[in-house]
Amino acid sequence: EDPVLKSFNLEAAAEYMSKCSNVVVMAGAGISTSAGIPDFRSPGTGLYSQLEKYNLPFPEAVFHLDFFRTNPKPFFLLAKELYPQKFTPTPTHYFIRLLEEKKKLLRVFTQNIDSLERVAGISTDKIVEAHGTFFTSHCLDCREEYDLEFIKEIIFKDEIPHCKKCDGIVKPDIVFFGEKLPARFNDCVHSDFSKADFLIIIGTSLKVAPFNRLLTFVDKDCPRLLINMEPAGNSNQDMGSGALLYGKKANRRDVFHQSTCDEGVSELAKSLGWEDEFNKLLQS
Numbered sequence: 001e002d003p004v005l006k007s008f009n010l011e012a013a014a015e016y017m018s019k020c021s022n023v024v025v026m027a028g029a030g031i032s033t034s035a036g037i038p039d040f041r042s043p044g045t046g047l048y049s050q051l052e053k054y055n056l057p058f059p060e061a062v063f064h065l066d067f068f069r070t071n072p073k074p075f076f077l078l079a080k081e082l083y084p085q086k087f088t089p090t091p092t093h094y095f096i097r098l099l100e101e102k103k104k105l106l107r108v109f110t111q112n113i114d115s116l117e118r119v120a121g122i123s124t125d126k127i128v129e130a131h132g133t134f135f136t137s138h139c140l141d142c143r144e145e146y147d148l149e150f151i152k153e154i155i156f157k158d159e160i161p162h163c164k165k166c167d168g169i170v171k172p173d174i175v176f177f178g179e180k181l182p183a184r185f186n187d188c189v190h191s192d193f194s195k196a197d198f199l200i201i202i203g204t205s206l207k208v209a210p211f212n213r214l215l216t217f218v219d220k221d222c223p224r225l226l227i228n229m230e231p232a233g234n235s236n237q238d239m240g241s242g243a244l245l246y247g248k249k250a251n252r253r254d255v256f257h258q259s260t261c262d263e264g265v266s267e268l269a270k271s272l273g274w275e276d277e278f279n280k281l282l283q284s
């Protein structure tokens with residue numbers, strides 16, 4: 001085994017990171033499971049395996065527009081489960097906040113729609129909610145905008161929100177398959193990835209495009225640290241030189257730290273000498 005490679009572990013990555021000031025974080029559902037929010041694809045516990053009762057043609061249909069137009073009920077039942085503010089942020093969310101306080105965070109790109117990054121106190125200009133949020137909703141037909149309160153009340157009555165103007169179905173601004181990602185996503189991808197000096201990929205299976213392609217946009221020497229329970233990505237997918245991320249082939253600048261997100265960031269905080277501050281933040 002390559003000795004350089006072997007020694008580029010979490011600790012070595014932390015040492016490298018201590019000198020960085022443009023850290024980009026790519027996050028997924030795995031950073032919120034310890035808050036009690038299920039992820040999507042974990043067998044048994046993931047949302048997609050709990051959708052059987054809704055008789056969907058395939059689990060992801062819940063996020064497909066065509067299906068939603070004919071049968072919005074499964075989505076709104078799911079929305080109720082995932083509704084923001086019902087949950088508190090995890091240690092991983094607070095670690096990202098610590099990165100900001102340490103002036104190292106360039107941006108966190110999250111696929112999550114639980115808005116726990118905001119709740120954890122990370123500045124909104126540091127957050128890119130790549131798959132949208134519940135904060136606003138729009139009528140599918142006339143595009144009339146609705147706020148969180150409107151949707152909340154109806155979702156919690158197990159009813160379907162309809163537009164007051166045209167009676168169309170009102171859909172939260174969560175990005176469905178086939179929909180464009182928010183303009184802010186593209187703007188920030190453009191400005192941030194060439195500037196990034198360290199990439200943390202955490203709690204995501206890297207199965208969904210275009211998000212999963214972002215890791216190929218950093219400089220070829222930029223270290224990429226994956227903290228996840230399992231290898232991520234697709235072996236048949238072009239991940240640049242990110243082969244290590246799906247456990248196939250190693251390269252020098254990538255680290256796969258296989259653990260829970262919370263354990264991973266707590267070890268990272270320790271290696272960075274931030275243990276006390278991290279614990280203080282968790283207790284506050």
Ligand code: OAD
Pocket residue numbers: 027028029030031033034039040041042046063111112113131174175176177203204205206207208227228229230231232259260261262
């Ligand atoms: P997935 O459910 O696909 O992947 C979550 C990953 O996190 C898996 O690899 C898990 O093994 C891992 N994981 C779960 N809990 C963990 C923990 N406590 N510590 C460490 N790892 C853990 O979720 P995403 O990758 O976020 O789209 O899914 C991407 C998109 O697919 C979502 O944004 C969603 C879905 O369709 C929309 O909502 C629009």
